[in-house]
Amino acid sequence: MKTAKPVPQEVVQQVADYFSVLGEPMRLRILNLLRDGEKCVQDLVEVTDTSQANVSKHLKVMLQAGILTRRSKGTLAYYSVEDDLIFDLCNLVCDRLASRIEEQAKSFRAFSLTSKR
Structure with a gap:
């Protein structure tokens, strides 16, 4: 069995900061x-x-994290997403949450159908 190498603290910190x-x-x-x-x-x-x-x-926080990009036009500042992968990450989380909620809903339905009044 292969053991994982320890991850350097600065790498762990950067990942935690991003999340x-x-x-x-x-x-x-x-x-x-x-x-x-x-x-x-x-x-x-x-x-x-x-x-x-x-x-x-x-x-500013998202810009510093590299998630957004900024451009100026006159006195206005425009922001856009720098890396569309952020949406993939959000979609993964939302899909996981939706699955959990669907499972919970099945449990509630099963309980309400089996209980007698």
Whole structure:
């Protein structure tokens, strides 16, 4: 049997940091809005119904993590997804959660059909 080599701490930390970026609901909302393409900050502020400071804070975190890219045009800043693989990762998680919920629903249905009143 082959034993796994220890992973260097800095690698583990970088992976954990990347996942922590996705652990914030507002960032997931913003990513979903950027799924269709580039958007300016003001568009994201309007759709998320939150402050520009809040949206900008989350965009900065995702930009620093390499998830987003930014371009300026005049006074406006436009953001887009740098790596579409982020959507594959989100889809995997959503599919797994949906499967679990479906299994739970089957258990509830089975219980409700077998119990007598």
